[in-house]
Amino acid sequence: MSGNDxxxxxxxxxxxxxxxxxxxxxxxxxxxxxxxxICALVGVNGSGKSTLFKSIMGFVSPSxxxxxxxxxxxxxxxxxxxxxxxxxxxxxxxxxxxxxxDVTMMGRYGEMNFLRIPRxxxxxxxxxxxxxxxxxxxxxxxxxxxSGGQKKRVFLARALAQGGRVILLxxxxxxxxxxTEEAIIELLRELRAAGCIIFVSTHNLGSVPEFxxxxxxxxxxxxxxxxxxxxxxxxxxxxAFGGVLRQFQFDQSTVQEHDxxxxxxxxxxxxxxxxxxxxxxxxxxxxxxxxxxxQRSEEHE
Amino acid sequence: MSGxxxxxxxxxxxxxxxxxxxxxxxxxxxSCFLVLKGWSLMGDAVSHAVLPGIVIAYWAAVPLAVGxxxxxxxxxxxxxFIKQNSRIKEDAAMGVVxxxxxxxxxxxxxxxxxxxxxxxxxxxNILGVTKSQLWQTLGLGGLILAVTLTLRRDLLLICFDxxxxxxxxxxxxxxxxxxxxxxxxxxxxxxxxxxxxLVVAMLVTPGSIAQxxxxxxxxxxxxxxxxxxxxxxxxxxxxxxIAGDTGACIVLVQALLFFGSLLFAPKYGIxxxxxxxxx
Numbered sequence: 001m002s003g004n005d006x007x008x009x010x011x012x013x014x015x016x017x018x019x020x021x022x023x024x025x026x027x028x029x030x031x032x033x034x035x036x037x038i039c040a041l042v043g044v045n046g047s048g049k050s051t052l053f054k055s056i057m058g059f060v061s062p063s064x065x066x067x068x069x070x071x072x073x074x075x076x077x078x079x080x081x082x083x084x085x086x087x088x089x090x091x092x093x094x095x096x097x098x099x100x101x102d103v104t105m106m107g108r109y110g111e112m113n114f115l116r117i118p119r120x121x122x123x124x125x126x127x128x129x130x131x132x133x134x135x136x137x138x139x140x141x142x143x144x145x146x147s148g149g150q151k152k153r154v155f156l157a158r159a160l161a162q163g164g165r166v167i168l169l170x171x172x173x174x175x176x177x178x179x180t181e182e183a184i185i186e187l188l189r190e191l192r193a194a195g196c197i198i199f200v201s202t203h204n205l206g207s208v209p210e211f212x213x214x215x216x217x218x219x220x221x222x223x224x225x226x227x228x229x230x231x232x233x234x235x236x237x238x239x240a241f242g243g244v245l246r247q248f249q250f251d252q253s254t255v256q257e258h259d260x261x262x263x264x265x266x267x268x269x270x271x272x273x274x275x276x277x278x279x280x281x282x283x284x285x286x287x288x289x290x291x292x293x294x295q296r297s298e299e300h301e
Numbered sequence: 302m303s304g305x306x307x308x309x310x311x312x313x314x315x316x317x318x319x320x321x322x323x324x325x326x327x328x329x330x331x332s333c334f335l336v337l338k339g340w341s342l343m344g345d346a347v348s349h350a351v352l353p354g355i356v357i358a359y360w361a362a363v364p365l366a367v368g369x370x371x372x373x374x375x376x377x378x379x380x381x382f383i384k385q386n387s388r389i390k391e392d393a394a395m396g397v398v399x400x401x402x403x404x405x406x407x408x409x410x411x412x413x414x415x416x417x418x419x420x421x422x423x424x425x426n427i428l429g430v431t432k433s434q435l436w437q438t439l440g441l442g443g444l445i446l447a448v449t450l451t452l453r454r455d456l457l458l459i460c461f462d463x464x465x466x467x468x469x470x471x472x473x474x475x476x477x478x479x480x481x482x483x484x485x486x487x488x489x490x491x492x493x494x495x496x497x498x499l500v501v502a503m504l505v506t507p508g509s510i511a512q513x514x515x516x517x518x519x520x521x522x523x524x525x526x527x528x529x530x531x532x533x534x535x536x537x538x539x540x541x542x543i544a545g546d547t548g549a550c551i552v553l554v555q556a557l558l559f560f561g562s563l564l565f566a567p568k569y570g571i572x573x574x575x576x577x578x579x580x
Contacts, residue, residue, distance in 0.1 A: 057468050078470040085468055096461050097516045110469035116454035142516040
């Protein structure tokens with residue numbers, strides 16, 4: 001447990017990763033994170049988010065550059081169990097015959113002897129972690145019998161039980177209800193206050209300014225990194241997403257003055273669904289719907 | 302009843318029962334890991350691929366287990382290599398590699414002078430085990446069981462979430478190869494009893510049966526062992542009374558148990574699930 005209370009740092013310096021088939025997934029990526037931060041890793045699918053995660057977790061070795069945690073190479077940091085990760089829901093086999101308690105206990109394996117028989121301290125840490133994410137009452141459930149949000153919290157509890165100081169989360173909010181999302185964010189803030197580096201891979205742009213104080217924008221390389229307000233600019237985002245981001249421009253849309261421009265936007269970060277004041281559908285392109293507009297204006301007169 | 306227990310009067314039947322129980326227990330424990338890791342096809346592939354290794358080891362007068370392990374490893378590694386470096390998917394690569402190795406083994410075998418019969422290698426000859434084979438199976442089976450059960454939590458972790466093993470700097474690659482080595486050894490130890498072809502059933506069916514009965518791993522191990530040992534006893538007795546092929550009888554009982562579980566298991570059986578959905 002020696003190194004686990006110091007303030008961590010994460011330094012990614014000129015990292016390039018090429019896969020055996022010749023695909024260059026990441027080129028010359030550089031950024032630095034100091035302790036006590038929630039940082040978002042934002043980019044389109046295939047921009048190298050998961051490759052970057054894998055190089056921080058030591059699953060792939062960079063062909064150039066280096067990743068250092070606390071100034072140490074990744075391998076040394078992993079041996080001190082400094083890095084914890086919360087996998088994407090799709091990567092987990094939810095039919096697997098393990099309980100909530102079993103999964104959380106897996107976070108303690110690094111500290112146990114090779115027989116992996118839990119000691120009192122392991123049981124205490126697991127209980128603490130499960131209580132902290134409000135999953136103690138579910139400790140005997142098989143993991144497939146949980147809701148999306150509960151599933152996510154189990155793996156968070158495992159990261160807590162491990163005592164990781166650099167915590168990587170892969171799309172933590174997909175399939176999670178709003179209440180759980182808020183609870184997870186609250187927990188991440190506590191961990192930040194305790195000095196952890198929380199690194200969150202996401203393509204959910206809307207939630208980023210809500211809880212992340214820093215952002216790393218990537219597209220095959222690091223385009224920008226730093227405080228959210230500096231990085232999350234329209235210019236940077238169009239650089240990162242190119243034509244992929246969907247836009248809804250009010251002056252070209254069917255949203256009308258007489259509705260007081262009151263609209264309700266529903267989006268799951270795909271194309272937004274926009275409803276006008278009295279619940280009618282709005283369209284992005286005014287010209288295509290002029291007929292409809294005319295009809296609607298007549299009704300109003 | 303004394304008529305039913307008549308086989309116990311013969312020493313070769315008692316030996317067969319002992320070997321059968323050891324082999325089925327060992328294979329049942331491994332099968333839990335294989336079905337959870339998605340390695341069922343790997344059991345099939347390795348069991349065929351070991352044949353050339355066994356023949357070459359016989360020629361070179363090294364332990365058959367060594368040859369079997371190297372051939373099994375070669376099969377697994379080369380399938381992985383083909384998948385990574387071509388557009389062929391892993392199951393197809395594995396299908397080509399293991400049938401190729403098996404055919405190679407058959408050719409080598411036909412060029413070999415030995416007192417072993419090909420059909421004994423393919424479907425086993427449990428009623429004809431010699432004392433030395435008996436001791437070899439017991440020793441190997443005990444070793445495999447001891448290693449697998451001692452390291453079961455680590456092996457389970459690399460089946461469930463290999464990423465977590467790596468992040469904690471646990472030797473995930475070593476554990477993968479260890480599981481492969483245990484699989485190859487188990488196949489060698491089972492050859493005498495059930496043969497290459499039927500060992501696949503021993504390595505897949507008990508774990509699958511257990512998965513239908515429970516969703517806790519330790520209980521899964523117990524159910525798998527009980528199902529496999531019970532099938533072995535029932536299969537050997539049945540084969541004696543109907544004078545049928547012993548290995549085939551064992552596997553047939555296992556398969557019947559599987560289909561019974563699939564339909565009627567209390568939680569995950571098809572009928573129970575339908576009843577639950579209807580309620």
